[in-house]
Amino acid sequence: xxxxxxxxxxxxxxxxxxxxxxxxxxxxxxxxxxxxxxxxxxxxxxxxxxxxxxxxxxxxxxxxxxxxxxxxxxxxxxxxxxxxxxxxxxxxxxxxxxxxxxxxxxxxxxxxxxxxxxxxxxxxxxxxxxxxxxxxxxxxxxxxxxxxxxxxxxxxxxxxxxxxxxxxxxxxxxxxxxxxxxxxxxxxxxxxxxxxxxxxxxxxxxxxxxxxxxxxxxxxxxxxxxxxxxxxxxxxxxxxxxxxxxxxxxxxxxxxxxxxxxxxxxxxxxxxxxxxxxxxxxxxxxxxxxxxxxxxxxxxxxxxxxxxxxxxxxxxxxxxxxxxxxxxxxxxxxxxxxxxxxxxxxxxxxxxxxxxxxxxxxxxxxxxxxxxxxxxxxxxxxxxxxxxxxxxxxxxxxxxxxxxxxxxxxxxxxxxxxxxxxxxxxxxxxxxxxxxxxxxxxxxxxxxxxxxxxxxxxxxxxxxxxxxxxxxxxxxxxxxxxxxxxxxxxxxxxxxxxxxxxxxxxxxxxxxxxxxxxxxxxxxxxxxxxxxxxxxxxxxxxxxxxxxxxxxxxxxxxxxxxxxxxxxxxxxxxxxxxxxxxxxxxxxxxxxxxxxxxxxxxxxxxxxxxxxxxxxx
Numbered sequence: 001x002x003x004x005x006x007x008x009x010x011x012x013x014x015x016x017x018x019x020x021x022x023x024x025x026x027x028x029x030x031x032x033x034x035x036x037x038x039x040x041x042x043x044x045x046x047x048x049x050x051x052x053x054x055x056x057x058x059x060x061x062x063x064x065x066x067x068x069x070x071x072x073x074x075x076x077x078x079x080x081x082x083x084x085x086x087x088x089x090x091x092x093x094x095x096x097x098x099x100x101x102x103x104x105x106x107x108x109x110x111x112x113x114x115x116x117x118x119x120x121x122x123x124x125x126x127x128x129x130x131x132x133x134x135x136x137x138x139x140x141x142x143x144x145x146x147x148x149x150x151x152x153x154x155x156x157x158x159x160x161x162x163x164x165x166x167x168x169x170x171x172x173x174x175x176x177x178x179x180x181x182x183x184x185x186x187x188x189x190x191x192x193x194x195x196x197x198x199x200x201x202x203x204x205x206x207x208x209x210x211x212x213x214x215x216x217x218x219x220x221x222x223x224x225x226x227x228x229x230x231x232x233x234x235x236x237x238x239x240x241x242x243x244x245x246x247x248x249x250x251x252x253x254x255x256x257x258x259x260x261x262x263x264x265x266x267x268x269x270x271x272x273x274x275x276x277x278x279x280x281x282x283x284x285x286x287x288x289x290x291x292x293x294x295x296x297x298x299x300x301x302x303x304x305x306x307x308x309x310x311x312x313x314x315x316x317x318x319x320x321x322x323x324x325x326x327x328x329x330x331x332x333x334x335x336x337x338x339x340x341x342x343x344x345x346x347x348x349x350x351x352x353x354x355x356x357x358x359x360x361x362x363x364x365x366x367x368x369x370x371x372x373x374x375x376x377x378x379x380x381x382x383x384x385x386x387x388x389x390x391x392x393x394x395x396x397x398x399x400x401x402x403x404x405x406x407x408x409x410x411x412x413x414x415x416x417x418x419x420x421x422x423x424x425x426x427x428x429x430x431x432x433x434x435x436x437x438x439x440x441x442x443x444x445x446x447x448x449x450x451x452x453x454x455x456x457x458x459x460x461x462x463x464x465x466x467x468x469x470x471x472x473x474x475x476x477x478x479x480x481x482x483x484x485x486x487x488x489x490x491x492x493x494x495x496x497x498x499x500x501x502x503x504x505x506x507x508x509x510x511x512x513x514x515x516x517x518x519x520x521x522x523x524x525x526x527x528x529x530x531x532x533x534x535x536x537x538x539x540x541x542x543x544x545x546x547x548x549x550x551x552x553x554x555x556x557x558x559x560x561x562x563x564x565x566x567x568x569x570x571x572x573x574x575x576x577x578x579x580x581x582x583x584x585x586x587x588x589x590x591x592x593x594x595x596x597x598x599x600x601x602x603x604x605x606x607x608x609x610x611x612x613x614x615x616x617x
Contacts, residue, residue, distance in 0.1 A: 034166060038112045041122030047113050048131055051138045052204065052279065054106035058145070059278045059475045059544065060298035062327065063097025067149065067301075067596070068225060071546040072559040073334045073537055076584060077326040078307060078445030087585040088593050090124040093600035093616050100599050103142045108157055110139035112164035130584035137206045137214065140187035141276075143180050144218060148548050149596045151613060156484040170607040178227040181218065188215040192241075199253035201481035204279040204474065209245055209252035213478050214277050216241035216486045235493040242487035245480070246503075254480045261350035263481070264452040269474040273481060277474040281459075296465045297470035303327040304450035304542060311446070312423055312544045313367045314358030314395035318466045320456055321356060328542070329444045336401045336427050338537040343402065345513035347538045352448040358395040358422075363387065368420070378419040388421030398448045405426060420505050444584070450542045481507060481539055490530050497521060503537060512519055513538075529553050542613070551594055590615065 037043035058064035066085040070076070076086040086147035113135035117128055140163075146153040155175045157165040175183075191211035200207055216238045223234030249255050255272040257263045263273055270277065273614065280298050305324035309317050317323065329353075339348040357367070369383045389395060399417070404426045407413035417424035425446060455471035458464045484507040491500035497518045505515045521528040536549055550556035592615030603610045 005450060012302075027384045035112070035116050035164070036163075038116035039119045039121065041120060041127075042122045042264065044113060044117050044123065044128070044131055047109050048138075051106050051109045051135060054102065054109070055138075055141075055278045055477075056280070056298070058099055058102050059477060060280070060300065060470075061097075062299065062303060064099060064102075065300070065303055065328075065544065067099065068544045068547045069328050069542060070587070071550055071556075072331060073541055073546050074328040074330055075444070075587070077329040079326040082225065082585045087587055088589040089585055091593065091597060091616075093597040093603070093612060095597065095599075098596070098599050099145055100153075100602060101256070101597075102260070103146055104154070104157070107139055107142050108165050110135040111162055111384055112371075114139070114162070115164045124526040125544075129194050130196060131192045133211075134206055134533060136187040137191040137195070137211055138192070140184045140218070141214065143184050143187075144221075146549065147177050147180040147184065148221065150598060151595045152611075153177075153180050155179065155183055162316045170605060171608060174608045174611055176223070176227070181222045181225075181227075184218050185215065185222070188218060191215075197252060204277050206276055207252070207392075209254050209480075210478065212245040212252070213480075213483050213486070216245070216483065216490070220486055220490055220493075221552055223490070224554070229513060232494065235490045237492065238490035239487055240482050242490065245483050246487060249480070256480060256507070256510045258510050259350065260346045263479065264350070264476075266455065266473065269476060270348065273479045274476050275478040275480060275483075277476055278529050279474050280472045298473060298475060299325075299470045300453035300475065301455040301471040301473070306447050306449045307445040308356050308396065308449075312356065312396045313365065314360050314389065314391075314393075314422075315356055316360045318359050318465050319458065319465060321353075321359070321467070322454060323468050326445050328450070329447050330450070330541075333426065334537055334541065335448060338534050338541075340401070341513065342400045344513045345508070345538065347513070348400075350511075350542055351450060351452060353451040353454075354400070354448045355394060356396040358389055358391050358393050363391055366390070367421070373418070376415075376418070379421075394420075394422045396425075397447075398425050399427075401427045427465055452542060477544070482536075482545075485532065485536055488535075489529070490520070492528050492532065500528075507535075511538075524547075529555070556594060557589055557591065561589050592616070 025519035047250050070083070070086040076083060080086070080209055082089065084092075084095055101520070114132050117132045117135070120128055123131070135276055143153065152174050154172050155161050156173055157163065159165045188211055191206075192208055192215055195206065195208045197208050199209065204433065219234045219238035219241065223231045223238060228234050245252060245254065253272060254316050257268070257271045257273040262268055263271065302323045302325040305322050305326060307324050307326050308315050308321055308405075309324060315321075324457045335348075335352075339345070342348045346597050365390065366387045368385050368387055371381075371384050373379060374381045374384050397420075407416065413426055413429055416520075422458055453471065453473070453475075455473050457472075458466065458469070458471070459472055463469050463518075484503045488500040488503035491497070491503065498525055501516055501518055501521070508515060521531045523531075527533040533549060533553060533555060534544070547556070550559055592613070595613040595615075598610075598612055600612075603612060
């Protein structure tokens with residue numbers, strides 16, 4: 001948030017350590033954060049900055065990603081060892097990296113701003129109203145995360161419902177998910193009414209456009225749940241709020257960015273499409289990006305990388321291609337079914353890297369054509385002993401399925417690939433060339449890499465050529481493209497298929513994808529909600545939403561679970577209809593996994609009973 005967010009790191013850390021119930025009320029001194037803090041302009045503003053900053057561990061680090069990315073879109077990559085969030089084996093109340101512990105310090109800070117901010121001096125009434133409305137949005141966002149992950153959560157922080165807690169307490173109660181959604185919707189209704197219509201000058205701050213989008217998502221979520229007081233009214237409210245943003249986009253400073261790839265172009269993180277970001281910056285005082293292991297750093301640029309420096313002649317690790325952590329391997333369903341149309345629809349090429357160019361300056365190590373390859377007809381005999389490619393040429397390509405399907409046989413495809421000289425991988429024929437002997441599921445470390453979070457710029461002095469540091473890019477949490485899909489889903493739930501198709505087609509037009517009609521909502525895609533889920537993958541792949549989407553639409557078990565024989569769900573397989581790579585477990589979610597376990601440390605800190613979610617006792 002430029003100047004607004006650039007308070008000292010020490011103050012943010014001090015505030016985040018002192019703002020409430022991170023371990024559900026472990027005894028912690030709170031001398032730095034008192035009611036008087038929020039009664040001054042500086043205290044109120046700095047408290048809000050801390051509330052924004054406390055999203056960083058969830059959205060920037062691996063632990064938060066694990067809870068949302070593993071799904072029908074991504075399985076575990078080669079350099080992970082059966083993470084419980086991917087396999088559903090070993091998800092217990094002792095699991096680390098839980099969003100529960102991140103949420104409550106931020107919520108308590110927001111409570112202080114909302115409760116005590118009206119008394120602050122040194123600010124106009126309009127300024128106080130805006131700061132308080134921003135805190136309501138942030139509190140709603142945290143509770144929305146809690147409700148979708150855990151169901152019910154604590155609303156009473158020890159000083160009464162939604163009150164600021166400055167004295168530790170172990171007397172806690174757990175509200176129902178329905179009650180938490182009521183809090184969320186109330187906060188967001190207020191935020192819609194109290195936030196400014198116009199996009200703020202400081203990037204990263206929320207405004208009415210942000211609140212309309214999140215409010216539409218909250219109503220959509222509640223409409224699907226059996227506790228909704230009136231599901232049709234909730235879906236109508238979701239549609240109304242999304243339509244307000246869509247129909248009056250210019251008034252709120254929003255619009256779709258074209259072409260699609262530009263949405264994720266470095267430096268474009270505050271475009272007209274963006275509705276809410278989590279901020280980092282290039283000043284090492286505020287962001288220790290040289291330490292990749294720090295939980296508050298943004299390492300999304302590592303997590304989706306494939307292992308391009310292993311088995312691929314001509315490739316070495318560099319800034320442009322990034323540090324490969326090989327955590328999330330895309331499923332064959334996502335790559336070849338959801339993104340089947342790679343000719344018209346720009347969203348695959350705008351989301352994934354499929355080509356790597358030789359960057360190893362030690363060109364003497366490049367492969368050369370052999371006599372056997374000349375005898376096989378791949379090259380003329382005069383090429384024997386010549387390098388197969390040069391610095392800057394293609395070293396590696398994931399050929400898409402529509403190229404593979406041009407060949408009559410697998411042998412013909414492999415011969416063609418070998419004639420290219422560089423490494424080619426096919427979707428259904430496994431690998432050929434330099435690592436052919438490794439087998440088909442070797443593609444859990446060699447795969448098209450999600451490129452949305454790539455980071456080439458190195459704004460911290462001395463790191464310009466270092467590929468191993470974390471990202472300083474803002475993380476885009478919500479964007480206007482999703483608003484159309486929220487509106488379309490709500491319209492479908494209201495039986496308004498034609499209107500839903502119109503919303504979808506407006507989004508598809510931005511990507512040059514072929515338009516659909518009402519008949520396409522079923523067809524080969526299953527029911528109309530399967531189509532919406534497929535479209536959400538095409539638009540939002542990897543953007544911290546998928547697990548929630550599958551849970552909301554009651555499709556998670558169907559799309560993720562492998563059956564008792566080890567056969568994968570059609571939506572969740574690696575290449576070649578294969579089970580996960582050798583030595584890795586297949587996902588086996590049970591119905592109780594639709595709720596996450598509350599950390600045992602949090603439950604142990606409470607006096608009396610505090611209900612754990614079923615299945616985790």
